[in-house]
Amino acid sequence: MKNILRFESVSYTYHTVHGEVVAAKDLTFSVNEGEFVAIIGPSGCGKTTLLSLAAGLLKPSAGTIESRGSFGYMLQKDELFPWRTIEKNIFLPLEIRHLKEPRHRERAVGLAQKYGLGDFLKSYPAQLSGGMRQRAALIRTLATDPDILLLDEPFSALDYQTRLNVCEDVANIIRTEKKTALLITHDISEAISLADRVLVLTARPARVAHAHTLDFGDVPPLKRREQSSFSGWFECLWKELNT
Amino acid sequence: MKNNNYSKEHARYLRGRRRNTALVWACRIGLLMLLLGLWELITFCGWVDPFIMSSPSRIAKTIASLYADGSLFYHIGVTLWETLAGFAIAVALGFFVALLLWWSETLRKVLEPYIVVINALPKIALGPLIIIWFGTGSKAIVFMTVLVGVIVSILHMLSAFIATDPNKILLLKSMGASKPQVLLKLVLPSAYPAVISMLKVNVGMAWIGSIMGEYIVSRAGLGYLIVYGGQVFKLDLVMSATFILCLLAAGMYALVVLLEKILIKDTQH
Numbered sequence: 429m430k431n432i433l434r435f436e437s438v439s440y441t442y443h444t445v446h447g448e449v450v451a452a453k454d455l456t457f458s459v460n461e462g463e464f465v466a467i468i469g470p471s472g473c474g475k476t477t478l479l480s481l482a483a484g485l486l487k488p489s490a491g492t493i494e495s496r497g498s499f500g501y502m503l504q505k506d507e508l509f510p511w512r513t514i515e516k517n518i519f520l521p522l523e524i525r526h527l528k529e530p531r532h533r534e535r536a537v538g539l540a541q542k543y544g545l546g547d548f549l550k551s552y553p554a555q556l557s558g559g560m561r562q563r564a565a566l567i568r569t570l571a572t573d574p575d576i577l578l579l580d581e582p583f584s585a586l587d588y589q590t591r592l593n594v595c596e597d598v599a600n601i602i603r604t605e606k607k608t609a610l611l612i613t614h615d616i617s618e619a620i621s622l623a624d625r626v627l628v629l630t631a632r633p634a635r636v637a638h639a640h641t642l643d644f645g646d647v648p649p650l651k652r653r654e655q656s657s658f659s660g661w662f663e664c665l666w667k668e669l670n671t
Numbered sequence: 672m673k674n675n676n677y678s679k680e681h682a683r684y685l686r687g688r689r690r691n692t693a694l695v696w697a698c699r700i701g702l703l704m705l706l707l708g709l710w711e712l713i714t715f716c717g718w719v720d721p722f723i724m725s726s727p728s729r730i731a732k733t734i735a736s737l738y739a740d741g742s743l744f745y746h747i748g749v750t751l752w753e754t755l756a757g758f759a760i761a762v763a764l765g766f767f768v769a770l771l772l773w774w775s776e777t778l779r780k781v782l783e784p785y786i787v788v789i790n791a792l793p794k795i796a797l798g799p800l801i802i803i804w805f806g807t808g809s810k811a812i813v814f815m816t817v818l819v820g821v822i823v824s825i826l827h828m829l830s831a832f833i834a835t836d837p838n839k840i841l842l843l844k845s846m847g848a849s850k851p852q853v854l855l856k857l858v859l860p861s862a863y864p865a866v867i868s869m870l871k872v873n874v875g876m877a878w879i880g881s882i883m884g885e886y887i888v889s890r891a892g893l894g895y896l897i898v899y900g901g902q903v904f905k906l907d908l909v910m911s912a913t914f915i916l917c918l919l920a921a922g923m924y925a926l927v928v929l930l931e932k933i934l935i936k937d938t939q940h
Contacts, residue, residue, distance in 0.1 A: 485841070485844055507838055507842045524846040572846075
C-alpha cells in the first residue's frame, strides 16, 4: 500500500501578541491509499490545526508534509450557503476551481442522485433536515473527486439519532466511492465505528502517542457497535486518552 | 404552501388575525383624524393663535397656493433631487470604501482613527467651509448629504463584511479559493441583508443632510421654505413644508421596503 499523506516530524507554533503556543511537535504519521484513519485526542490538542496543515492551509514550522492528490475538507457544520440551492451548493467547488465542463457538473449531480439528494437539488438548505444537509455537504466535498477527505468532527453538530444515521451514511458513501479519509474527532466510539486505524494524540503539543489497527474490516458503523470487541477497543482508547 | 382546506379552528384564527390588522389600521387613521381635528378645533375657536400654531386648513390652503403659483413642485423637485443624489453617492461610496477596508487590514488600521473622528464630528460644523468650497448652490447641499451618510454607510457595510462566517471562509479556502472568489461567492452575498438595512438607514441620513444643507446655503427647496418661513414668521409655510417632507421621507422609505420585498422573493433569503 502506498502512502498518500505523510507527516514527518512536523511541528507547528502559533504566534500571538501574548506569546507563542506549540500546537504540534515532532508529529509523524502516514495515511495509506484507500484507508480510513481516525485521529482522537484530548480537547484543545490542536486537532483542527493538524487538518489545516494537511490541507496546506497552514505551513509547518518544522518538518515536512508530503501528499499526493487533492483534498476535500468537511467541517463540523454543513456550511451550506443559504442563498444557494443544494445543486448550486454542490457546484461551488467546481466554480472555485473553474471546472466548467458539463461532465463535472453531471458527475456531481450523479453523486447527489445516487445518495438520495436527487429530489432536493432545487431546494434551499433551510428546507432540508440536519442529516440531509450534512449529506449534501459530503457530496459537495466529493464533487471535485478529491483523493483524500479531511473530516473535522463532521457529526458533532448533529443530535444523537441523526448522528448515528449520518455516520452510517458517510461511511457507506466513502467506502463505495473508495476514498481515503482522515477523520478528526473527540468521540471515541465514532472513531472505532468508522476507522481502519486509530491514532491517539497527546495533549498539546500534539504528538502521536498510540496507533491501533482495528480488525473490523468492511463492517459498517452500526454493526460495529454491536460487536463484542467494540467495548474492548473503547476501554483501551479511553484509558490512553486519559493518561 | 397553499392549502384551502383549513380546519374550522384555523379559519377562525385567520379571521381573528385579519380583524386585528383591520383594527390596527382603523386606530392609526382614527388617531391621525383625531389629532388633526383637535388642532383645527383649538385654532378655529381661537384657544390658541393660528398665527403661531397654524392649522390643518391653513396648511392645505398654503399648499394649494404654492401649487397654484407653480412653486410647489419646483421646491419639491429641488430637495428631492439633492436628497436622491446625495443618497446614491453616499451609498455607493460607502459600499466601495468598506470593500477596500475589508480587503486590506492594514489600510483599515491606518484609517480607523480618521473614520472615528469624522464620524463623531457634527457635520454642520463644516457649513462655512462647504459654502466657501462649493458655493451656495445644489452642489454644496449634495456634498453635505454625502458627508452625513457616507461614514455611517462605511461603518455599517464594513461590520457586515467583517462578520462573514469564518468557517465558510475556511471552507472556501480549503477549496483553493482566491480572495476575489471569497469576496464574490461569500462576502457579498452574505452581506446582502446589510445592504438593505444600510439603504434604510441612509434614507433618514439623506433627508437630514439635504435639509441641513438647505438651512445653511440654499435659495430653493423645502428646507429653504422652512427657514424662510421661520424668518418672516409665516408658520403656515413652515408647517406645510414639514408636512410635505414627512410624506416624501415616508414614501422613500416605503420604496426601499418594497425593493427589499422584491429582492427577497427572488433569492429566498
